[in-house]
Amino acid sequence: MPDHTRPPGTRVTIYDVALEADVSPSTVSRAFSRPSRVNSETAERIRQVAERLGYRTNPLARALTTSRTQMIALVIADITNPVYAEIVRGAQEAATDCEYTTVLIDAQESDRLERAAVERTMSTVDGIVLASSRMSDSAIRMVAKQRPVVVLNRALADVPCVVTDNPRGVRRAAEHLGELGHDHITYVAGPQASWPNGVRWRSLLEAGMELEIKVRQIGPFSPTMAGGERAAQELRARPATAVLAFNDQMAIGIIRGLSRMGVNVPGDVSVVGFDNILAADIVTPGLTTVAAPLYAEGSAATRHLLTMIEGAPGHTGRPMTLPVRLVVRDSTAARNPSPGRARQSWVRQRSATDSAAHLR
Amino acid sequence: MPDHTRPPGTRVTIYDVALEADVSPSTVSRAFSRPSRVNSETAERIRQVAERLGYRTNPLARALTTSRTQMIALVIADITNPVYAEIVRGAQEAATDCEYTTVLIDAQESDRLERAAVERTMSTVDGIVLASSRMSDSAIRMVAKQRPVVVLNRALADVPCVVTDNPRGVRRAAEHLGELGHDHITYVAGPQASWPNGVRWRSLLEAGMELEIKVRQIGPFSPTMAGGERAAQELRARPATAVLAFNDQMAIGIIRGLSRMGVNVPGDVSVVGFDNILAADIVTPGLTTVAAPLYAEGSAATRHLLTMIEGAPGHTGRPMTLPVRLVVRDSTAARNPSPGRARQSWVRQRSATDSAAHLR
DNA sequence: GCCGCGGCGGCAACGGGTTGCCATGTATTG
DNA sequence: CAATACATGGCAACCCGTTGCCGCCGCGGC
DSSP: OOOOOTTOOOOOHHHHHHHHHHHOOOOOHHHHOOGGOOOOOOOOOHHHHHHHTTTTOOOHHHHOOOHOOSSEEEEOOTTTHHHHHHHOOOHHHHHHTTEEEEEEOOOOHHHHHHHHHHHHHHHTTTTTEEOOOOOEEEEHHHHHHHEEEEEEOOTTTTSOOEEEEEHHHHHHHHHHHHTTTEEEEEEEOOTTTTTHHHHHHHHHHHHHHHTTTTEEEEEEOOOHHHHHHHHHHHHSOOOOSEESSSSHHHHHHHHHHHHHOOTTTTTTOOOEEEEEOOOHHHSSSEEEEHHHHOHHHHHHHHHHHHHHHOOOOOSSSOOEEEEOEEEEESSSSOSSSSSOOHHHHHHHHHHHHHHTTBBB | OOOOOOOOOOOOOHHHHHHHHSOHHHHHHHHHOOOGGGGGHHHHHHHHHHHTTOOOHHHHHHHHHHHOOOEEEEEEETTTHHHHHHHHHHHHHHHTTTTTTEEEEOOOHHHHHHHHHHHHHTTOSSSEEEEEEOOOOHHHHHHHHHSEEEESSSSTTSSOEEEEOOOHHHHHHHHHHHHHHOOOEEEOOOOOOHHHHHHHHHHHHHHHHHOOOOOEEEEEOSSSHHHHHHHHHHHHSOOOOOOSSSHHHHHHHHHHHHHTTTTTTTTOOOOEEEEEOOOHHSSSSOEEEEOHHHHHHHHHHHHHHHHHTTOOOOOSSEEEEEOOOOOOOOSOOOOOOSOOOHHHHHHHHHHHOOTTBBOO
């Protein structure tokens, strides 16, 4: 039984295995990729030889002819944002289950970087999940023409989408605040390039109308704690008793900013966030927030992508919508009925500056 | 000027460009990969034709002969752990600067998953950064034999490593606590498979000796908030006035757990963490912690890996060590000189149970 | 006994670049 | 003016699997 030791640095190929097992290379190839096409004893022999020689099929070479790399790209807007951690987990697990590898791309909230990275990666992957893309609709469609794409947290005609039920989440938040006696809600806006940002604001407008709660918007601010603290500054000039923030980081920033200014949350102002990140539970006060099924988002988007890669059409009708729920903690409370000094000045300020700012 | 529209779904290849530019395919190839090897006018013409046809070089095909994919893998222990966000950023940025793409792998704190993922990815990437690997030393060496590898947060002979200055961090924390009058420090241990965990404990032993502070260890616990809360339970049985936790999540869990039990931080117990994650700044009280240069870690490890890929030897001498600093916030304070009731009982309990637990 | 069919394995042509080597033409040098 | 060096570009082999197609063989049917 010959057993040529291979020169180091050289990979074992099907040709080596073929030589050793005394069959043709194509048979070796089939033994792995189409076992039914080869005699089971031969296949077994080949497999043993391959094992002995330490053969590993080269995914790149395979990809060259099959144009399947068994890799998908997952593009996220900002890896420092904890929301994405769970999404990534969900996506990665779904991918791994189907023997796919995930290439994670952090776009750093930049349209330009995102496009460049997608451009660079596109030809190497079998499909792409765009989570909270900052690219333009047309850029996304362009990508979708070349590779299967699933868009997460954004609705877009002609491209499969997975979104969370933002309208319902906003509605629940508004109802909650309404029940606590708030008759005004200020929406603190996040990035304008963010699709959910627009949806949340429009949903709030709608909910406000139905529930007879006045709403207004300030911003946009950066979707970070720092952005929230800046928003708090602005809230000083245009006070509110109830605030709905674009996301949890901003909400936490707002709470910190307000506290620093001596405004009590939830005593003077109630604050609601979005996403239910881990930190929402550890801040003081605990943050009331609209929880999204993050893991399920990543997993659903990825599974859908994989079926598209397998040849399924990829239904581009209405987006797949995932349910949300309101998690009530301590950052919301009944509207303060007997305002203290600070509160007093707020009311004055508001009545002076606010009527124009209120929509509807 | 002919301009054949290509059948859809077919990629533009160098052959198409060659035909159109009236040169041989090899010249097209060189025009992109070795521009100096071809007349600059010809190269320019080829580039224009390529542009017009929408040619993109296929990285897989290129990789087949060059065995360079321009991709590196970054393996992290747990993507839900915010420490890694900055590390990933640093790594990704360093990689992007050199036109490399990063494949992120989340090992979910599992030796098994990590090995499987590395196995699957190894042949597709030019090198690997193992950040906080949970694999055995021998498994890591095995991988390092097949591909350039840089290990982060772990020291290992014969493999290039990047670590932070844990001894110094621990020392600074111990000094800080000592200055506040604490003469005992309890180390709350994290995963035993974690290399820094061992280093931190040993460093604390050493620092304790020099500074004449008694030290002991409890645990191991899971390196999460939940783990910290369990540790708090145990601290009730074996009280302390100063606690050094394996990481910030645990430290936060400990603070929450203690608060729930009516123990005041920092009034009754001082708590110090490791890593300086974002949440360390938003908890109440703010967490005193040993800050690591996370971004720099990712970036340094990656840059080192890239030089190895370019053919540099990859110095396997002593690990590259990055500096740390102690960030003092509000979770540490002078040792309570006039203990209240709770404190009193602690002291009693301790004197009863503790002498054996103290090392040295 | 002849024919058809299914199982199995091999041949050879890809896929899309890369690269060693050679041929040609031009510039440089003695 | 011959000889040499260099700049360019083409040829063809190669990287490593995959797959369409064909041939061989044995078996069952008529």
